[in-house]
Amino acid sequence: MRDIQHYLRSRAADFEEDLCRLLRIPSVSADGKYRSDVERAAQWIADQFERLGVAREVIPTAGHPLVYAETPAVPGAPRVLVYGHYDVQPPDPLGEWISPPFEPTRRDGDLFARGATDDKGQLLTHVKSLEAWMRVRGGLPLQVKFLIEGEEEVGSEHLDGFLRANAERLACDVVVISDSSQFSPDLPAITYGLRGIAYFELRVTGPRQDLHSGTFGGSIMNPANALTAILARLIDDRGRIQVPGFYDDVLPLTDQERSQFRALPFDEDRFQGRIGVPKLHGEDGYTTLERRWARPTFDINGLWSGYQGEGSKTVLPARAGAKFSFRLVPNQNPAKVAECLRGFLASVCPPGVTYELIEMHGGAGYVADLSSPYLAAAARAIERGFGTAPVFIREGGSIPIVSSFRKHLKADSLLLGWGLDDDNAHGPNEKLRIADFHRGIAASAHLWNELASR
């Protein structure tokens, strides 16, 4: 692998420049005003493959396009599908960014920009390792298919249908996804479990229009009062979700997993200090890692009603709304959670208001087979790329597509995270450590080799 390692070293600066080019495209999938930027990002990715002479295609969907590329089949070697996404979260709140979200900026070994870690930076490692193999060896020791979507941050609405319709074309033995984190700086990890999600918007409506809170207050149900009453009933002060049936299908942690988690070098005080809260808090009876990785949650993601401006306004608002989501664990079904939630809302909504529940998106959790030879091959590749053997962990975020790959392609996923917990994915000042970008490229270059000789 010396030839390839040499190529990677010699092109390091170019790789960073290419990443910056991609990060400058504000491909925010949630907001219609960025539509043309999203398309521009898809085209930019496709151009990367074109430059290498790799067959590629920008595939329109009813939403944002997919980018698909594939290298030639290699008889006898496994087929790998690399999945990633070129869309990013909205950059709000803009005022909290130290440098603008779409002007990539280097500070102290980090590259700051929306999408740096989630997922443009991580995704690009596999494109650049492909480049190295193509330029140095003229091809890969196995067939790699790339499937890169633009709707991951809004629920991958059109991907599932695409997988179902193109299962043959996408057929593979294993999926590789880099959209997660190392356990800690310089301690790489393979993530074998993910949480799912069920995301909702709840809109509560009271009077036909905003009213004077003096003249009318006390005689009608205030929709903001009603909304807070409903939301507060969803979870108790011991961190237990109160929706009947919610926990029915939860896969409990095994004793082995719990002791494996306890063995990890995790410092609760440092974790608390880093996020800046006066106290950690979660479901009774579980550790912080268990709460983050393998227990379901209820979190309000957005909340609005009435007057939010300066000063005071004595208004009785006509409407109130919330975005909220449950993180789900393996075996929980988002559709069943939605059904349980509908029943619960009907039982707890106060009189005098109406409500509408909108199912925004959902995805099941995932837990992988720890004895797979592909997992072992990935562990060797990471050890070569990072200089350290990875630990096996779970991750609290959701990659709903992992369940879809299992369902439609019958393939498990290797979740090889090059990011860090403090990369601020989804928050202001998102970043990726530049060294990790390059180690990720090296690990990916080894991965093709290790998987081919598994």
Add this chain to the structure above:
Amino acid sequence: MRDIQHYLRSRAADFEEDLCRLLRIPSVSADGKYRSDVERAAQWIADQFERLGVAREVIPTAGHPLVYAETPAVPGAPRVLVYGHYDVQPPDPLGEWISPPFEPTRRDGDLFARGATDDKGQLLTHVKSLEAWMRVRGGLPLQVKFLIEGEEEVGSEHLDGFLRANAERLACDVVVISDSSQFSPDLPAITYGLRGIAYFELRVTGPRQDLHSGTFGGSIMNPANALTAILARLIDDRGRIQVPGFYDDVLPLTDQERSQFRALPFDEDRFQGRIGVPKLHGEDGYTTLERRWARPTFDINGLWSGYQGEGSKTVLPARAGAKFSFRLVPNQNPAKVAECLRGFLASVCPPGVTYELIEMHGGAGYVADLSSPYLAAAARAIERGFGTAPVFIREGGSIPIVSSFRKHLKADSLLLGWGLDDDNAHGPNEKLRIADFHRGIAASAHLWNELASR
């Protein structure tokens, strides 16, 4: 009074034009960006007095200016203080106005604009009746002092101090305020009771910055979850406020008042239909009028956290906030309510977040002496101006200044409301019936006569 009535009829169109001029000035006191408009409105009012040769003054405060004017003393006759306010509520939500809030527009006998009823239209009736007496008779049969402020919608912060410091100059036998409603169209009312208010902003802070709800969800208290938990504990599903000590000083309704209220022509179904709610709701054991007029309330006036934009964002927000207020009834003390609230918040705030409670403004409730000769004089004047004897009612809104007049000037207030319940004070499409504007001017013109010969 024929000479004065004749003058009022002949100048009706001019009076309406003057009202439109005042309504075009966006004197929103809550928002700093309207500061110069607020000053322009004060000057416009002062100019009205100047044109009549009445001594007037624009008095700066640490906030928005006061306008003060007074007619000459009349020995042997009572002294009246007319209070009003030239500031208005913010016009949000702008999209719901049929015509722009600061372009007064006539439709079906109503004049639509922010401030039409609250309080520019009502206030101007007393200025225009003064004009009639000055132009026709060259003076009033009693001394009238005008005190018109620009901070009523933000808690009249600087008025109390002004009253205390100028009690001698403002000395009067009775206060006249037109900032309330008739009982129903063509059934004028004298309001003998008001609710007070205690208005707060609560800011809850969790992590240092917004976090990914997957990576971190479940391990820390979400400040939006905490906020809804706190707010939901403030009131139960029977409409009872849960803050210990809150009801201690509440003055209960007398049996006489309750039967008087029941005798009023109030149609619950029509009221419900007009405001467009599926069901009326309030404190157990009270009628709708009792709930609106003489029982305390808890209403959320504003609510915000996290992502409020299009689509979904899986964010664990760093902050959440709410504006909320209690309407108070006579005998309740806003400062004591704030103290009880502080104790309650300390006991119910969940672990893992911090909070800040800001006391925005407060004012006590009020109930007048029903046997006062000034009340009888006002009833006669209204009967002459409107052609119907008024009923005696309470009002759910707050005019905190009424308590200040009692405290500093030892004077009760005559609350003579020319507006209507559906005038949309504080909401979009605020209006004033044009006929009521003119009847209010006529009643005011009679009032000077009736009070002088009480």
